[in-house]
Amino acid sequence: MKKTCIALYITAIITMAVITIVEKYQGTGFVSTHCYGAWWFSLLWAMLAAAAIFYIIQQRMRRWWLITLHASFVLILLGALLTHLTSQRGVVHLRTGVPTNNYTIWENGEIHERILPFTLTLNKFEMSLHPGTNAPADYTSQVTLIDGDKQSDFVVSMNNIHSYRGIRFYQMSYDRDGLGTTLTTNHDPYGIPVTYTGYALLFISLIYMLIDPRGTFRRLLRMLSVLALLQIALPGNAQTTLPPTTAAKIGELHILYNDRICPLQTYALDFTKKLYGKSHYGPYTAEQVLTGFIFWGDEWCNEPIVRIKGGDLKHTLDLPDYASVNSFFVPAMGGYILGPYVEQYYQGNHDGFHKQAAQIDDRLNLIMQLRRGAPLKVFPWTSRKQTVWLAPTDAMPSDMPADHQQYVANVFTLLLQEAQAGNFARMEEIVDKMLRYQQANAGTTLPSERVTAAERLYNMLPLATILFMVNLTLGFLSFFLYLLQQRRNSHYLLLQRAQQGVFILSWAALSFTLALRWVICSRVPMSNGYETMLVMAWFVMIVTLLLSARSTSRSSQLGTLVLSFGFLLSGFFLLVSHINQMDPQITHVMPVLNSPLLSIHVSIIMMAYALLSLTFICALVGLLLRREAEQLAVLSRVFLYPALTTLGLGIFIGAVWANMSWGTYWSWDPKETWALITLMTYAAVVHTQSLPLFRKPLVYHAYMLAAFLTLLMTYFGVNYFLGGMHSYA
Secondary structure (H helix, E strand, O other): OOHHHHHHHHHHHHHHHHHHHHHHHOOHHHHHHHHHOOOOHHHHHHHHHHHHHHHHHOOOOOOHHHHHHHHHHHHHHHHHHHHHHHEEEEEEEOOOOOOOOEEEEEOOOOOEEEEEEEEEEEEEEEEEEOHHHHHHOEEEEEEEEEEEEEEEEEEEEEOEEEOOOOOEEEEEEEEEOOOOEEEEEEEOOOOHHHHHHHHHHHHHHHHHHHHHHOOOOOOHHHOOOOOOOOOOOOOOOOOOOHHHHHHHHOOOOEEOOOOEEEEEHHHHHHHHHHOOOEEEEOOOHHHHHHHHHHHHHHHHOOOEEEEOOOOOHHHHHHOOOOEOOOEEEEEEHHHHHHHHHHHHHHHHOOOOOHHHHHHHHHHHHHHHHHHHOOOOEEEEEOOOOOOEEEEEOOOOOOOOHHHHOOOHHHHHHHHHHHHHHOOOHHHHHHHHHHHHHHHHHHHOOOOOOOHHHHHHHHOOOOOOHHHHHHHHHHHHHHHHHHHHHHHOOOHHHHHHHHHHHHHHHHHOOOHHHHHHHHHOOOOOOOOOOHHHHHHHEEEHHHHHHHHHHHHOOOOOOHHHHHHHHHHHHHHHHHOOOOOOOOOOOOOOHHHHHHHHHHHHHHHHHHHHHHEEEEEEEEHHHHHHOHHHHHHHHHHHHHHHHHHHHHHHHHHHHHHHHHHHHHHHOOOOHHHHHHHHHHHHHHHEEEOOOHHHHHHHHHHHHHHHHHHHHHHHHHHHHHHHHHHOOOOOO
16 A cells, blocks of 8 residues: 555656646646546546555554644545535626626636626726836726625725625726726635635644654754764946936936836946946946936947847857947948847747847847936826826826926936036036925825835845855855864864854845835735745745754854855855846736735745755755765754645645635646645655655655755746746746
8 A cells, every 4th residue: 555655646746747847838728628627637636545544544643633634635635626526616797887697607618608696786997006107006896786685885806805605706807998897706615615624734733743742853853952962348438427426316316117116226226237237337336327328328338338148149240248339230231230130039039049139139228218218207297196207208298387398308408418518516406406396296106215215225235146145155164164173073163153143144134135125115025036035045044043053052063064054055045036037126016916915925935945945955965975964864854844834834825815816726827736746745755654765864865855856846947937827936
C-alpha cells in the first residue's frame, strides 16, 4: 500500500506540472475541459485519497492532530468533488432599468440559458476612479431584487458579494457605455461548507504541529540547541543643464504619472532609469536630466545616454554601450535606422533582434514625447468636483477661463526663456507660482504633505539597491568567518555581535523602505513582483534575527552560520528585485486586489517562501561541507516545519479570498497549481517514518536542493513563462 501511495502521489504531482505546460500552448479552456474537468483527473485524486486512508489505518496513527491534518485534505478533495458535481455557476447581464431573471451557464462546451427564481433590476452602475486619474478604484452595481411580494436592494462591488437563497452574486464586468453590468452567479450549497470544514481542520492541525510539545518540530528545536552546544561607459559633458537646486525645485511639482498624482521627481527618476539604467547621469541628477531634455533638447540628444544592452541588434549595427538619440537618425541610411526593424516587430517578428529594436524604440519615444510636452500633466483643473490634469499641449476644457488656458499653454515657454538666459532665480519664482496654482486648482487630488514627503524621501534614499550590495557582501564575509572558526576551532563572539548589529541596521533600513512605500501607496506593499521580493527579504531577516539570537547564546559558530544565511538570502532576494522584469514603480492596484485578505495571503506565502529558501541554503552548504551535513539537516528541518505551516495557511487564506472575490475557491490557475505542487513536494520529506531514506542527511539535502526548483517555478516560472491570473504577483 505504501508503494501505491507513493506512486499515486508522484503521478499527481507530475500530472499537474504537465497540465500547466499544456495550458501554456493549448489555452485555459482546453485544460479545463480535457484535464481538470475530466473524469480521469478526479479518479486520480480519488485513488490517492483512498490509498492514503488505507495506509493511515494500517499505520494505526494515534495523534489526533496528525489524523485531522490528513483528514482535512480528504475533506478538501471531497468538497471539490461536490462543487464539481453539484454547483452551478453562471453569468447574468443587467441593463439599467430592465428587469431580468435569465442567466447563462457554460455546460458541456455549450452556452445554456436558465431562469432565476426571482427578478433583478440594475438601478445604477458606477465605476469610481482614484482622484484625478483614470485608474479604477472600484466597480459597483446597485440592484433591486424582487421575489414575489418581497423586494430588496443590494450593492455588489469588487470583494463585496451578495447572497440570496443560496445564490451568490459577484461583480464581473460592465458595459462600455456604463449602463450595464455583468454579475457572476454561483450556487454551491454542498461543496463550500465541506471544503471550508477541511480548511478549518487544516488550519488547526498545522498550528498545533508547531506547538505540540511531543511533536517533531519541538524535538528539532531541542536538538538544535544540543548541536549548538556541541559547536556545530562614461557619460558626456553636457553644459546645458539647470543647477541642481533649480532642477530640484521643478521636481517638487506634482504630475499625473502612471495614473496617480506624484512628485515630478518620481517621473524624472523613472525617465532617467529607463534611458540610462541608473538614477543619475554622471554628475547630473534625474531632475537635471529631465529638465535638460525639456529646455535644451537638441543638445541633450547628442548625449550618449541611451543604454544599449548586448544582443544581436547591438552587434549587427555596431552600437556602443551608450548611444545618443541622434545616432539613430542617419540620413545616409534612410533616416531612422530602427524604423524598418520596429515595423517588422509589430508585424509579428518577435525574435531577439527585433524585440531589442522595439525596446530601444520605446526609450527613444520617451524622449520624443517629452520634447512635445505630452507627459507633462502638471496643470490641474477642477470643475463640478471633477479634476483633470493637463499638459501644455492638451486640449483645454471648455469651461476653463481664458486666462487659465493662456497660463497653462505659455508657462513652460516662459521657463524656457529664463533657462536659456540663465535666470535661474527667476525660474524658481515661476515654479513657486506653479506650485500655488496646483494647490488652488487640484481639488482633492493632491496627495497630503506627509505622503509627498514620504515619496521624496523614498526617491532620495535607494535603500533597497544599497542593501542588496551590503547584504551579499557581508553574507560572503560571514560565511568566510564561519569557515575560519571551523578550521581553527575558535570563537569570535565579539565579531559576531558586531555582525548581528549590522544585520539589525540592515533590517531596520529595509523596514523603513517598506514603510515609506506603504505610506506612499496607502496599501500594504505586496501587490507586485518587486514588492514581494522586498517582503520576502524582510521575512528572511526576521527569521534570521530570531534564530541567531537563540544560537548566539549557545554557540558563536552556529550564530555566524545563521547570520551568513540571512545576509546571503536576503541579499539575493533584494538583488532579484532589481532584475528587468521587476517593476519598482508605485502604481494603483487593480480593484480586485484591494482586499485585506490579499495582504494576509501574500505575507504568509512570502514567509513560507523565505523559510523554504533557507532550507535551500542549508542543503547547498550541507552538500559542500559534508561533515556539517547532519547539523545543517536539523537546522533545515527547523525551517521546514513552519514553512509548511505558513504555505498551507497561505493557500487556505488565498482560497477564501478567491471565493469572496470571484466565486470560486480553486480554479487550477498555474500559480495555484504550482503552489500545491510545492506544498506536496516539500511535505513528502517530513514523512521520515514512512520514508526512512530521508533520515540520511545527504539524501535529505539533495532532495531539498531539487525541491527548491518547484518554488522557483511557482514564483518565477509562473510569472514570466506560464502566465495566468496570478502572473502579476
